[in-house]
Amino acid sequence: MFAMRRYLIAAVAALLLVTACESEEGAGEYAPPVEEPAVEESPAVTGAGQPPAGGELCPNGEEIREKWDLWACGTRLRGANLYQRRVYPELDGPEFMGPGPVGPPVVQADFDRLAALGANYVNLSHPGLFAENPPYEPDPDIEANLDHLIEMAARADLFVVISFRTGPGRAEFGFMIEDVGDWFDESYLNDSVWEDRDAQAAWAGMWRYTAERYRHNPVVAGYDLMVEPNAGALLFEIYDPEEFYASYAGTTYDWNQFYPPIVEAIREVDPDTPLLVGAMGHSAIAWLPYLQPTDDPRTVYTFHQYEPIMYTHQEPGLFGNLPNTYPGEFDLDWDGEPETFDRGWLEDLLTTADGFRASHGVPVAVNEFGVMRWEPGAAAFMDDEMAIFEELGLNYALWEWEPSWEPLLEDSLAFNFRLGPDPDNRTDPVPNDLTDAIVSCWERNSVRPSNVGFGTP
DSSP: OHHHHHHHHHHOOOOOOOOGGGSOOOOOOOOOOSSOOOOOOOOOOOOSSOOOSOSOBOTTSOBOOSTTHHHHSSSOOEEEEEEOEEOOHHHHTTTTTOSSSEESOOOHHHHHHHHHTTOOEEEEEEEOSBOSSTTOOBOHHHHHHHHHHHHHHHHTTOEEEEEEEEBTTBOGGGGGGGGBTTTBOGGGOOOGGGTOHHHHHHHHHHHHHHHHHHTTOTTEEEEEOOSSOOHHHHHHOOOOHHHHHHHHTTSTTOHHHHHHHHHHHHHTTOSSSOEEEEOTTTTBGGGGGGOOOOSOTTEEEEEEEOOOHHHHTOOOOGGGOOOOOSSEEEOSSSSSSOEEESHHHHHHHHHHHHHHHHHHTOOEEEEEEOOOTTSTTHHHHHHHHHHHHHHHTOEEEESOOOOOOGGGGGSOOTTOGGGOSOTTOOOSOOOOHHHHHHHHHHTTOOOOHHHHOOOOO
16 A cells, blocks of 8 residues: 555545445466475364355355355455554664564454454455565464464454565565655665566465465455555556556566466465455556456456545645545646546546456456545545445455554554544544445445355365
């Protein structure tokens, strides 16, 4: 998400709240590491009672009996992203991100609270299980942290998607490159994966290792292979997909040649768990048509939706001036003339996702989207956007679900909808229309681990 601000800024060349949610619904060779690390399989967490499968129905009337049905049967998963990264004590200090090695700290109450609001799935935006530098070995601290998150999610009766932000040749700081020279220096940057085939092969090895570890866990509903692939923007400041692919198709910079060996590696050990794949360009919807699907029958193709950036990411300025509203009129395409920004604009934008799904016969999902909590009309914007997701049958996870770690309140918490529209508020929660809009959709969830019982074979 952090990189989306930089990407979308360059990429983009007062109504009543409508309760819409009340309505019904390439070529690189894979060379695995010479020595495969031993995998200790994560114990399957069965949840409460583990009842037999059945009871929930797909639109065609068939019962939801396997994880793939959660993605192929219309909108069944509605939830949020929970973000964690490695802790750097020399940068973060002793408290801000917690005592480490991963932060911010998350406790059971954070998952319980999310589930109580109606969400049934959490996208764990998490460090990968392998080290970022050679020899790319499993990191026991990262493994233990991910195990603990999944266990807590299971106790809260939530499905999880494991989404890896980092891994061999890729560090967290590439998401925050605009802050180089501010709170960290260039020595922390590591995006060698886009030029190093050994690092790319190690990503395949990392995911094979991960799939072996979690393949039988009934709450793990998917593996998201990489959060926001971004070689074009990061290395070349290219934000147009046509320009990028004209120069770099088929190279190490091309995610279309990078990710298929990851799919193959996972399927060697786990034929069933759904895979989630977003496009280059930080998975922005404009890049989705350039993503080349594999022939894997259980892959979901995803996008992240923060457009238009000049609305969703308006920072409070002098006297809190936020000129762009929803609905409203302002320059949406940088041509110097105002355009109408309303539900119709969102519907036009999202036809890209529907077109990709229809062209390839594959499910599509939105595993990141959101708006800064203080934007004028944010509740109506989110309500309309989620209603369109529902109409298209997309699963969706908003950005983001903030844990209750108090030192985080030093930050602006721009996407913590629970704090309401006042940028200075740090009381959590405060009643507000944005929360109401989100919860009204989450409350439609009926599928949970405890009532479909995927269980260990």
